[in-house]
Amino acid sequence: MAVVLVTGGAGYIGSHTCLALQEAGHRPVVFDNFSTGFRKLLVTEDLVEGDLGRPEDIRKALSSFPVEAVVHFASHCYVGESYQNPYKYYHDNLLHALNLLEAMKKEGVNKIIFSSTCATYGIPREVPIPEEHPTDPINAYGHSKRCIEWMLEDYRRAHAFEFIALRYFNASGADPRTRIGECHDPETHLIPRIFMAIAGMIPALEIFGEDYPTPDGTCIRDYIHVADLAAAHVAALRRLLAQGGGDFFNLGTGEGFSVRQLLEEAERVTGRKVPVRFGPRRLGDPPALLAKSHAALRDLAWVPQHSSLPVILETAWRWFQKDNRL
Numbered sequence: 174m175a176v177v178l179v180t181g182g183a184g185y186i187g188s189h190t191c192l193a194l195q196e197a198g199h200r201p202v203v204f205d206n207f208s209t210g211f212r213k214l215l216v217t218e219d220l221v222e223g224d225l226g227r228p229e230d231i232r233k234a235l236s237s238f239p240v241e242a243v244v245h246f247a248s249h250c251y252v253g254e255s256y257q258n259p260y261k262y263y264h265d266n267l268l269h270a271l272n273l274l275e276a277m278k279k280e281g282v283n284k285i286i287f288s289s290t291c292a293t294y295g296i297p298r299e300v301p302i303p304e305e306h307p308t309d310p311i312n313a314y315g316h317s318k319r320c321i322e323w324m325l326e327d328y329r330r331a332h333a334f335e336f337i338a339l340r341y342f343n344a345s346g347a348d349p350r351t352r353i354g355e356c357h358d359p360e361t362h363l364i365p366r367i368f369m370a371i372a373g374m375i376p377a378l379e380i381f382g383e384d385y386p387t388p389d390g391t392c393i394r395d396y397i398h399v400a401d402l403a404a405a406h407v408a409a410l411r412r413l414l415a416q417g418g419g420d421f422f423n424l425g426t427g428e429g430f431s432v433r434q435l436l437e438e439a440e441r442v443t444g445r446k447v448p449v450r451f452g453p454r455r456l457g458d459p460p461a462l463l464a465k466s467h468a469a470l471r472d473l474a475w476v477p478q479h480s481s482l483p484v485i486l487e488t489a490w491r492w493f494q495k496d497n498r499l
């Protein structure tokens with residue numbers, strides 16, 4: 174059993190990872206300032222309310238518990254916003270990661286799992302994308318995540334840090350037991366916005382671009398269930414504790430679905446019609462992103478269990494109805 178500090182543990186992927194850590198016998202300690210996290214997503218009372226902008230908050234968290242490893246989720250994560258406001262992404266994401274690494278160094282904690290993204294690859298030259306693919310982000314969000322990966326490599330060389338960076342494709346779905354699920358404010362992600370359109374909370378789902386070089390003209394993404402992402406963190410922790418790190422792993426299924434395919438499946442799962450309208454492309458959206466996740470299968474023994482499209486949409490729909498009291 175390990176005590177694990179989870180920054181952003183009240184966020185979407187962070188909270189599901191806390192659940193998975195608990196179920197594997199570990200003790201997650203949430204570090205969150207609730208700027209974008211939600212109290213309703215807390216799954217433990219081990220909580221430090223603090224801000225990564227204040228190094229003393231992080232040191233307090235690391236010294237109040239016998240922390241063996243850190244999982245770092247807390248960051249700004251909207252691709253579109255990062256286009257409009259790069260300062261926020263460079264300033265906060267980078268400075269907060271640096272504060273965290275320095276506090277870890279001072280408190281003698283040297284193991285970290287980092288929440289990275291397929292946005293580090295930019296527009297892929299080959300799909301599915303292997304980890305060796307060149308990184309060339311096309312937005313400030315992707316740049317900030319890639320810079321943090323470099324920080325981790327430099328801290329590994331200079332200070333014997335051990336890290337595993339997990340590059341997620343499209344996180345989706347909700348806890349299969351509907352205890353927690355996806356929450357963002359504002360909500361920009363495709364699946365919850367489809368449900369918002371079904372529930373009449375927005376007039377229609379806007380499809381961002383229908384002229385992409387894909388079979389039906391809409392963007393293709395690799396949707397990976399959040400419970401599978403959470404399980405990958407538990408496997409990464411096991412590897413980090415047993416043999417150290419320095420690794421990058423893609424987390425996706427390798428199978429892609431277009432926006433139109435998501436809409437069709439959502440209509441089947443909910444039995445409701447989705448009102449749609451067509452809009453222009455969204456800045457920073459590559460046409461297709463698919464993962465080659467062979468390394469995670471090989472080194473983490475990670476096999477997605479919940480990531481078929483029906484299970485993703487069914488679990489997400491159950492949570493959406495519960496969360497919105499529908």
Ligand code: UFG
Pocket residue numbers: 250251252290291292314342343344361362363364366378379380381382392393394432455458462
């Ligand atoms: N989309 C729409 N209409 C919407 C919302 C989304 O058509 O109202 C489309 C997007 O253009 C995209 C797809 O649906 O093609 C998925 O969009 P999401 O916003 O759900 O997810 P993203 O692919 O933009 O973002 C995800 C993660 C990011 C990560 C990024 C990598 O949320 O953290 O993948 O590109 F960086």
